Amino acid sequence: MFDLSLFLRHNFARVWPLASKMLTSLEIGYISSVMVTELLSPNVGPHQYPNQIRPSILPAIQKLSLAVDYITDTMVGTISKGLTLLTHLELRDAPLIEPRVTFDLTNSGLQQINQHGRLKHLSLVRSQEFLSTYFKRVNDLGILLMADKCANMESICLGGFCRVTDTGFKTILHSCSSLYKLKVCHGSQLTDLVFHDIAATSLSLTHVSFRWCNLLTNHAIKSLVRNTRLKVLDLRGCKNLGDEALPAIGSLCELKMLQLDNSDISDVGIAYLRHGIISSLVSLSVRGCKKLTDKCISVLFDGSSKLELQELDLSNLPNLSDNGVLALAKSRVPISELRMRQCPLIGDTSIMALASMQADDDRGHGSSLRLLDLYNCGGITQLSFRWLKKPYFPRLRWLGVTGSVNRDIVDALARNRPFLHVACHGEELGTDPWNNIDSSYMHDYEELDELEQWLQEGEWESDDEEMEDAEDDADVVVE
DSSP: OOOGGGSSSSHHHHHHGSOOOOOOOEEEEOOOHHHHHHHHHHOOOOSSSTTOOOOOOSSTHHHHHHHSSSSOOHHHHHHHOOOTTOOOOEEEESSSOOOOOOOOOHHHHHHTTTTTSOOOOOEEEEEOSSOOOOOOOOHHHHHHHHHHTTOOOOEEEOOOTTOOOHHHHHHHHHTTTTTOOOEEETTTTTTTTGGGTTSSSSOOOOOOEEETTTTTHHHHHHHHTSSOOEEEEEEEEEEEEOOGGHHTTTOOOOOOOEEEEOOOOOOOHHHHHHHHTTTOSSSSEEEEETTBBHHHHHHTTTTTOOOOOOOOOOOOOOOOEEEEHHHHHHHTOOSEEETTTTTTTTHHHHHHHHHOOOOTTTTTTSSOEEEOOOOTTTTHHHHHSSSSSSSSSSOOEEEEEEOGGOOOHHHHHHHHHEEEEEEEESOOOOOOOGGGGTSSOOOOSSSSSEEEEEEEEOOOGGGGGGHHHHHHHHHHHHH
């Protein structure tokens, strides 16, 4: 690994001939589109005749993943021509200013994709990280031209194609018969009509994501679930989805990951998941579903049979209180990642309940949580930090809190639990699900967890002295 920004452009070009000719996969966190084009362009070499073309750099590359300043026609064309064995292409840009036509992707650029016919997985995403901007020079015609060469594509991810309508998206569904993974982000013109005749296709989709596609309604989901083998369904930001979609989703017996953030579902509708897929789900997110209350916890988990659920996101639920968390703890669900950020009614009682929660009957050593996000929960006080000390939460690796609760106690906790990563500035914990939607994203936990270390050493009392000192100091300040 090295920092590309340290290289001047002419020096950077000299680095790549040192790379192994057998290299098959390359991922670069950031590189300019101009550098990519210069790197892969089959220019005439300095000691060659005009009719001699320089051999291709990185000739064996099959998988290429790049984050660039701008995705451009020139760069896409150069990649497509130069890398003849390419099967995976992932490009993401995050423009700082609105791209000019010479530094943007157009219909012409899409037409150049997959010139050698080997491409199976394609991802083109324009991030909104710095600027609210989209691929404004691509429309349905560009998708039609691309689809002509993508009949064997298995995975397609398109983010920021604001001018592509149902016509373009339907072309993908009807042209790519081998497609099993489809992701669309910020599809502002994507409507229910795309799925009206999806039953007429031979598709067997297993991974589907329609993030921030605000025109989709319950009718689209009812048609989509005819793909009964769906394992991943991401509908974050689809605000028009409500309770009527949940009976259809509840019929997907193989579903492992369900994300319904900011939708219009209620406690009544979520009950359909209890009678359908809750026993098979590994990950469930209902972040920002403002109608949900404590009742949704009891509806989902009270008296349920053995569950596989490992990740649960209950963030930004204004009506979720300590009573809901008490019901969750009582259910003994073996959750390893729990997010409850921005919940104003969550307080110290919730932390005590989770600290006492025993989900592993075989080992019985307390909470199974490895990630707990409590950022900006309204009722958290310094009392909660007493329950975040050893021996509580022995497997915890990631903790999100509000640093202003008491900075000294937060710092003391971080120092005395060296295996614990404490975040107190509002950052999201763990890996971005958008980049890891294929499976349950996992963190790089240590082989030996903190609980096992304590059991081997047989003592932990002395490690708590600094935490107690910090608490005593805080008490003095309060007095």
